[in-house]
């Protein structure tokens with residue numbers, strides 16, 4: 001039996017989609033199946049679903065996952081889903097902001113890393129991606145539907161305007177694959193943009209950054225003023241890195257980066273080399 005369309009379901013529940021929560025519900029069950037297939041679920045897997053909405057992904061996930069925790073910020077939808085899944089003890093619906101969820105704690109409690117999935121609400125895409133990068137050790141993989149423009153930025157190579165903080169930090173923490181793209185007609189209400197599904201698999205980047213938080217701060221600083229040279233951007237914010245501005249040129253040189261280059265030309269491995277030079281310099285200063 002096919003389930004009712006999101007529009008029909010919302011009408012039955014007397015609800016309207018909330019723009020402020022990025023509510024664009026999937027209308028095609030086969031698209032939901034493709035997203036779920038990309039997770040390659042086994043019965044042992046513990047899945048965290050971001051924003052289950054009316055349950056388009058939740059239903060196929062519940063059939064395959066060992067355990068499913070779905071976080072929905074809209075209390076009206078969380079109530080609806082609790083009723084829908086009351087006979088499924090492996091499914092836990094929580095009315096909670098995913099950005100406040102402690103993924104490492106959840107993974108520890110589950111005894112294994114999580115598989116994260118979601119058709120993301122647009123307004124939290126970037127903060128959620130940065131959170132996934134910070135909490136990488138809690139993840140087995142993530143399969144996420146996002147705006148095509150953000151997917152381009154994630155996977156961009158150095159040298160263009162799409163390459164930025166998201167590209168460097170997410171590529172450092174994950175191997176990324178753009179799986180497929182979808183037009184607005186696959187959602188209700190239709191969004192104004194194209195969407196892309198991206199798969200993220202955690203990877204140990206080699207050589208690693210000795211201090212991942214320092215790498216994050218360095219990359220943010222480097223891109224804060226994209227038009228400036230790296231030497232100028234870093235000198236302007238050297239205090240934030242615990243450095244004196246005078247040390248910036250020699251650290252760039254030690255990392256093999258010409259000081260006149262702009263951040264958008266610097267490869268991930270070069271940022272890591274520079275962060276490690278900064279870390280060594282701070283350590284020597286503190287010693």
Ligand code: SAM
Nearest residue numbers: 021024025026051052053056073097098119121
């Ligand atoms: N998964 C459903 C689907 O594919 O049809 C709904 C996707 S809709 C694009 C995004 C969902 O995320 C909405 O149900 C929205 O209420 C929920 N949401 C928005 N912000 C959230 C947040 N910070 N934490 C958890 N859920 C959120």
